[in-house]
Amino acid sequence: MKIVIINYGAGNIQSIMFAIERLGFKAVLSNNPDEIKAADKVIFPGVGEASSAMKMLLESGLETLIPNLKQPVLGICLGMQLMCNKSEEGNTKGLGIFDVDVIKFTPKLKVPQMGWNQIYNLKSPLFEGINENEYMYLVHSFYAPNCPEAIATTDYDVEYASALQKHNFYGTQFHPEKSGDVGEQILANFLKLKD
Structure with missing residues (x-):
């Protein structure tokens, strides 16, 4: 199985690569469209930060590629937020994959x-074998409100789409x-998804 982590200058790549290796797979870091x-x-x-991350996507031409991908795609943290319509962070236009705006x-x-x-x-299917109310690690100041595309919810004074x-x-x-x-089970579930 070929796993690609999109390399566009936004951090957090090493820990994802290590987690995938622990699952017995190897990931490639790439910004090559092919x-x-x-x-x-x-x-x-x-x-x-959303606006500077989006600027890096625009400079690499990946903003048109990502929404047209046909295989399973997993956005993590800011990656997920950039897949939404827009973000209040830096008043940033997103990729418009998820029909929700990210707010502070x-x-x-x-x-x-x-x-x-x-x-x-x-x-x-991303949560197959995962119990309700499991604890996950989060670091964020902006969030996607609950919406029809939400597949998990978290409460931080307000319920939002996690x-x-x-x-x-x-x-x-x-x-x-x-x-x-x-978290590793969720990554394993993602890697098992069929197109």
Whole structure:
């Protein structure tokens, strides 16, 4: 199986590569459109700020490639947020894959939300064998509100979509690669998905 992690300058790549290796697979880091299109599975990572990350996607021409991919694609953290319509962070236009806008947590909350929080209302093959209310690791100041494409929910004073799915596109606000055995099971489930 060919697994490609999209390399567009947004961090968090090493921990994803290690998590995939622990599952017995090898991932390739690439920004080559032909290599990405030829992959069986694509992971779209992201740590950082939305507008500068989007600028890097635009400069590499990947903003037109990603929404047209046909194989299973997993966006993680900022990767998931960039797959939405737009983000309040830097007033950034997203890739428009998920029909929801990313907004900032209210000022009364401690941001970023950093640490472990529960996921529930799990509805996808991505969560096969995962119990409701498992704890996942999150670091974020912006979130996607609950919407029809939500496949997991988390509560941080407000309930929000901690995972999204539309067709072959999946996104997790949490970091499966930093969430212990449960997170690795979610990555394994993603790698098992059929087109």
